[in-house]
Amino acid sequence: MTTIDPSLYLKNQQTTKTPSTNLGKDEFLKILMTQLQNQDPTAPMDDKEFISQMTTFSSLEQMMNMTASIDKLVQNQTVSPVIQYSHMIGKEVTYDTYDKETEKKSGQETSVVIAVSQKEGQAVLQLENGEKKYVEEIVQVSQPSDKEDAGDTEEGSE
Incomplete structure (x- = not known):
């Protein structure tokens, strides 16, 4: 048979009110x-x-x-994780890739974040390459590298 803790009885609960210094x-x-009820009718407030x-x-x-x-x-x-990670839009992120058959790490991929959404209370980054990655999967965040400028330099040197 289970017993009830005597400290939970109403008679054992604190009945005095603790005064508060805050007036609401x-x-x-x-x-x-009280002032209005107890004012002198011959000399009202x-x-x-x-x-x-x-x-x-x-x-x-x-x-x-x-x-x-x-x-x-x-x-x-x-x-809100969307607000918390919105600063990542436009940043370049790197994440690990895995072989689908062996589930072993096969390398890393990099892409630019184009949107942030929320799924089950966690931030999801939508990437330029079409991938969607949870923030926890990201291993590096950096400013986007300007690949177009690098290509222009190579063409100009030929």
């Missing part, structure tokens, strides 16, 4: 509502003071929304 919009709104408090509340809410949006943007940028 909910706490601010509670304080404002000054209009300017009330407007100032509402403006502060509105600013606080806008800053919290902006912080949440920035956090979401940062999280999305760091997660």
